[in-house]
Amino acid sequence: MQTYEGGCHCGRVRFRVTADLTRVTECNCSICSKKGFLHLIVAPQAFELLTGDGALTTYRFNTGTAKHSFCATCGIHSFYVPRSDPDKIDVNVRCLDGVDPSALKPHPFDGRNWERANAGRVPWR
Helix, strand or coil: CEEEEEECCCCCCEEEEEECHHHCEEECCHHHHHHCCEEEEECHHHEEEEECHHHEEEECCCCCCCEEEEECCCCCCCEEECCCCCCCEEEEHHHECCCCHHHCCCEEECHHHHHHHHHCCCCCC
């Protein structure tokens, strides 16, 4: 486990997370593919929002369970509450300071077939 800091493009949203980057997941669903989100799902106690609570806006769709938070100024999706684990926080690894996403080996998740894939063995659990 290691502690990382990260945030959005404009710097209004900043956070700290303690996690293991061997559990990074790449989902092929429409929203994750379009955002380029690399998932790192952590327990709430492993995540701390440092600044920007008032700068966040939330987008919900489909079941409305996931709370896709993003900076209202620059539009970057640094983290959100995932549908798969609504009691956790899903951090976008691409938003972590000093982490080279190309050096990681993300586990694939078939989000295009979400119900079936989530019922099986998933990398973050």
